[in-house]
Amino acid sequence: MIEATGVSKFYGARRALSDVSFSIAAGEVVGFLGLNGAGKTTVLKVLCGLLVPSSGKVTVDGVDGIEAPRELRKRIGFLPDRPPLFPEMTVRQMVAYAARLCGLPAERVDRRVAEVLELCGIAEVADDLIEWLSHGYRQRVGIAIAVAHEPKLVVLDEPISGLDPAQIVAMRGLIRGLKEKHTVLISSHILSEISHTCDRILVLHQGRMVAQGTEATLASGVSPLVEIVARGQLADVAKAELAHLEGVAELEAADAGDGLVRLRARLASDAARELFVATLVQRGFGVRTVGDVEAGLESVFLKLTKGAEA
Amino acid sequence: MTTALLIARRELRGYFSSSSGWIILAVLLLLDGLAFNAFAMAGEKKSFDVLQNFFYWHSGATMVASVFIAMRLFAEEKQLGTLVLLEASPAREAEVVLGKFLGAWAFLLLFLVASLYLPILVMVNGKVTVGHLFAGYLGLAMLGAACIAIGAFMSSLAPNQVAAAVLAGAVVVALVLAWLVARNIDGVLGDVVGWLDLFDKHYRTFSRGTVKLSSVVYYGALTYGFLLATVAVLGARRWRG
Structure with missing residues (x-):
């Protein structure tokens, strides 16, 4: 489903990513774990076609990110650490706009928006302005716009950041629910969250992939x-x-x-x-x-x- | 094109739902009306001259409005973190820029339409042709399009809206004053600088009711050039990060 091979990224002379390689199978929920500044967001941006890697290659569903960046972006739904929402729009308008922008045919938008509002638990605030919503609801709307065009891969950057405990539990359920139709990649520096939500973990440190595997695999050989x-x-x-x-x-x-x-x-x-x-x-x-x-x-x-x- | 229109519609909605859009519109219409009464209508004049004066003063308001309208195009989205929605979508950079430009230009055209009552008063009470009115408004629309393109480019470069407005204002003022610089340069270079003049060289003919093809080409080229540069800036963001 996703293949990243030898991906490096330089910001000027500074190396942000160094020869990062990994693969993710369809239907997996994979966690990207790393300290702040480890390069998680850079990897996600490269994966989503927001950044061109200095070297290396990324393919999603067989589509090369360098050769066909627009085709790649059609297959991905991205929620950055700050949900990209227009405060003057209602939730319904925002989700419909994102769906159209990402290429969902106009005749399918209304039905898909209704499905997504239900899936993300935001149907009751569908006609509220986004500026009125709490942080937790905004995160949910962020996920809704990421999945609105039915992408194969959903990439969530720090989705639980700033949520209260009740919202975190609800968000976990929502993310696990996405697994039915999407491959999900989550980045976080909160270990318990990755542990609760993900099938497999990729550990990034100082721009390098230092380990990957299930929590049990990684834990073997490490004494608590x-x-x-x-x-x-x-x-x-x-x-x-x-x-x-x-x-x-x-x-x-x-x-x-x-x-x-x-x-x-x-x-x-x-x-x-x-x-x-x-x-x-x-x-x-x-x-x-x-x-x-x-x-x-x-x-x-x-x-x-x-x-x-x- | 569908994507560009989708983005244009959202952009236009953004102007209507923000107080700053309405404030820009209201303040400039007020100043426009005052300038019309104080300068265009002052003294005994033929209605042709009154209309020409109206277009002269209205061009200033149009340039100011364009810079203020365009300053938010990309700078605000960078500040709000919403630009990533466009960048992560399959939309081409050209569609994004065209959509935002069309949204901003549509809002400017609304400002121009809202000022129509002033020249219509001149038409009703004097003798001016519809052709003069058409040419003047075509000039304003093209002048505004060029200024919005300059503003869009600066907005794509600047970190915030204020910086975008200052940079765009500086470029517009420099282009308005190009005729002064051209007077002091001899030869072909002086001609080139003079031809680059945003106002005196190209707009005045419109304000007199004449449409010159070379001026239409100038405004079209200026608009296209700055929009193309904006596309390049957005494309470069994928390399720079």
């Missing part, structure tokens, strides 16, 4: 960071012994006050976690809490980005 708070004296912690236990990758210990000690360790498996806690108990520590400091994807992301910097 676990924090343990226990009653006992810092001096009593046999750090060397704990650090040499099987499955312990890193270990830090600090005084937490009130006779408590805080230990942070990277533990490779549940067995390593059990062994670590059991050893503490054997040494007379009263274990109060055991918890993950980083969720799995956070650990993966930090390891990948640190690894790429090294």
Whole structure:
């Protein structure tokens, strides 16, 4: 469905993307993960035909972005980080305008607009002016205009940015709903969102693709960071012994006050976690809490980005 | 062409729904009426001269209106982040520019139509020909088209509307004053600069009720040239980012 091969982009002398390659199959929901400034938006713009790459090639549904940019853009619906909405238009007018602009035949517009309003949960505000809408509704209208011309690929740049928790849950449902008819590519720096919404993850760091795969694939080989708070004296912690236990990758210990000690360790498996806690108990520590400091994807992301910097 | 008309319709709707569009229209019509009374109607004149004076003063309002109308074309969309909707669509850059130009020009024509009552008063109370009226308004429409094209180009370059208006105003003033510069240049170069004059060389004949083909070609070429340059600026955005 989407093939990006060796895509690089320079802004003057600055290299924003370096030899980025990936492919996405039809019907997938794929997340683009990266820190701010990693090059996510640049990749999306290249993919959508908004930017011409300095080198490399992008094809969507077999259409080459350099040779046939208009054909490429017909196949893509793009929601940038700020939805491109005209405040003086009603929601219905805005969606119809976007659909016509992107090549939907006039005779099909009314029916398609009704479908999209329903799909995006904005039918009740269809005749409201966009300037009256909340941020959450504007994001939904943004998605509506991205899918109005029935594109094969929908590209969403930071779709949940600025939404409240209820709106985030609703947006997740909406994005998953798009999967039925579209391939979806989402960019975000919010790991939990990518984790909740996407089938597969592409990790971009400093303009380079540092990893790609499912969350489980990426997480294999990366130990989560676990924090343990226990009653006992810092001096009593046999750090060397704990650090040499099987499955312990890193270990830090600090005084937490009130006779408590805080230990942070990277533990490779549940067995390593059990062994670590059991050893503490054997040494007379009263274990109060055991918890993950980083969720799995956070650990993966930090390891990948640190690894790429090294 | 369908895409250009679609964009033109939205653009025109944008002018009607924004207060700035109405304010530009109202203020310039007011100043136009005052100038008509203070200058065109002043003293004993033949109706031909009154109409010629009207077209002279109205051209100033038309140039100012064109610059203000055109300043928002691309600069506002860049500020609002809505230009990406056009850039991500399959519309060609030429269709985008033509659509925006047509929308802005249609709004200017509305301004010109709204001023028709002044020359009609002269027609009713004096002796002027419909041909004079037609030629004068054709000149205004073409002068306005050229100024809007200049404004569109500057709007595509400038980061905001104020900068776009200042840059476009500077180019228009420079072209209006080209005859002054031409007087001080000898030879072919002086002729070329003189021919580039936006107002004195080309507009005055329209205001006297005469349509000169060379002036029609001049305004057409100026409009086309600046619109083409605007297309190039939009195309370059895909390379620059």
